[in-house]
Amino acid sequence: xxxxxxxxxxxxxxxxxxxxxxxxxxxxxxxxxxxxxxxxxxxxxxxxxxxxxxxxxxxxxxxxxxxxxxxxxxxxxxxxxxxxxxxxxxxxxxxxxxxxxxxxxxxxxxxxxxxxxxxxxxxxxxxxxxxxxxxxxxxxxxxxxxxxxxxxxxxxxxxxxxxxxxxxxxxxxxxxxxxxxxxxxxxxxxxxxxxxxxxxxxxxx
Numbered sequence: 118x119x120x121x122x123x124x125x126x127x128x129x130x131x132x133x134x135x136x137x138x139x140x141x142x143x144x145x146x147x148x149x150x151x152x153x154x155x156x157x158x159x160x161x162x163x164x165x166x167x168x169x170x171x172x173x174x175x176x177x178x179x180x181x182x183x184x185x186x187x188x189x190x191x192x193x194x195x196x197x198x199x200x201x202x203x204x205x206x207x208x209x210x211x212x213x214x215x216x217x218x219x220x221x222x223x224x225x226x227x228x229x230x231x232x233x234x235x236x237x238x239x240x241x242x243x244x245x246x247x248x249x250x251x252x253x254x255x256x257x258x259x260x261x262x263x264x265x266x267x268x269x270x271x272x273x274x275x276x277x278x279x280x281x282x283x284x285x286x287x288x289x290x291x292x293x294x295x296x297x298x299x300x301x302x303x304x305x306x307x308x309x310x311x312x313x314x315x316x317x318x319x320x321x322x
Contacts, residue, residue: 120313121192122306124153125185126199127210129160130170132237132285132294133199134178139299140197140235140283143306149313151306152192154185156214170292185214190221195231195313196261197306198252202236205244206251215255227259231313233266233305237285237294241277245284253281264312266305276301 122144128134134155141151158165158175165171190196200211207215221227234252238245249265256263266273267280276283276297283305285298294302 120149120194120310120317122149122151122195122197122310122313123185123189123193124151124197124199124306125156125189125211125214126154127156127201127208128174128178128199129201129208130168130292131174131178132287132292133201133235134174134182135294136235136237136283136285136298136302137197137199139294139302140199140306140309143303143308144197144310145306146303147307147310149310152189153182154189155179155182156185156210159210159213187218187221190218191226193230194317195233195264195309197233197235197309198255199235200248200252202238202244202248205247207248218259222259227261229316230259230261231264231309231316232256232259232261233264233309234282235284235302235305236282237287239286239288241286241289243286245279245286246281249279249281249284262312262316264309266301266308269308270301270304272297272300272304
């Protein structure tokens with residue numbers, strides 16, 4: 118039986134969306150069933166309109182990607198959460214979604230389920246690790262199993278070397294995720310699927 122992975126993210130201009138797609142590709146190649154979901158946009162239209170890239174991504178991609186809901190969380194055996202870095206922290210849009218999960222937490226929905234995270238920021242040292250750690254705090258409270266990529270594949274050090282989770286620095290590596298970041302994201306998705314399958318089978322992770 119294949120494992121089920123929910124890739125849930127927020128992306129304003131498309132960088133985190135690109136990483137989410139690569140995470141999903143890696144998980145699917147490893148045999149997982151995957152749902153890719155975005156969280157709802159909270160910013161007012163005038164803020165989106167002020168950034169042409171934000172408006173373009175919203176108009177072109179949002180209609181094709183379903184909005185995440187609690188059923189996606191119940192359905193999944195594991196989670197990959199993605200967010201842009203906001204001053205070293207999780208974007209408000211994703212945080213708002215996570216803040217609605219209290220009843221699911223009480224119900225034990227997240228217990229022992231694998232959890233990984235990914236991000237994008239402007240600068241190479243622009244708070245990506247702090248953002249991922251902040252996102253992993255959710256896993257601590259949920260009782261989930263954190264599955265960072267570590268340095269378990271050459272793609273990780275090749276992609277700017279973040280063992281916490283793939284992170285794309287736009288100023289350093291170009292606006293859209295480059296092939297190095299996408300390769301690391303594919304590995305992270307495949308690794309999440311592998312660890313999830315091993316846990317479900319009762320094998321040591």
